[in-house]
Amino acid sequence: MAELASGTLLAKCAGLEPAQLTRTTVEPSPLTLLGLVRHMAEVERFWFRRSFAGEAIGDVFTGPSDGNEGLDGIHAADAERDFGLFQTEVKACDAAAAGHDLDETFTSSRGVSLSLRWVYVLMIQEYARHNGHADFLRERTDRATGD
Secondary structure, three states, X not given: OHHHHHHHHHHHHOOOOHHHHOOOOOOOOOOOHHHHHHHHHHHHHHHHHHHHOOOOOOOOOOOOOOXXXXXXXOOHHHHHHHHHHHHHHHHHHXXXXXXXXXXXXXXXXXXXXXXXXXXXXXXXXXXXXXXXXXXXXXXXXXXXXXX
16 A cells, blocks of 8 residues: 555656755645655654554654654755655555554554554545645646646
């Protein structure tokens, strides 16, 4: 699942120059394609590794208390690195969930019992929403549209 959804996001970014990936195109929103990639790395890590697997690890791109989940601090010069970190994070998250039953539960940071199935449903929603955003951003960047 994650590979397909993350692959769609990567496809929306394919063929663009770093400057295009960091350009805001839907004003007044500061959202960028690279920002979406970074955000999804943070969301993957938070839910699969930190919450479900209980790994004591920090954020991928941001400080622990900034609340911006990878959307700030974007630089064209870091695009290649950021895409690599995203792909590495998706693989690590897939590994963290591998071999676990979908009904396996964990306690969230808010003290709520959640299942791995719940995390997957949440991630489907996250990717659906943000891949839709990526469609608009890409079309405004170079008029390209995709599936």
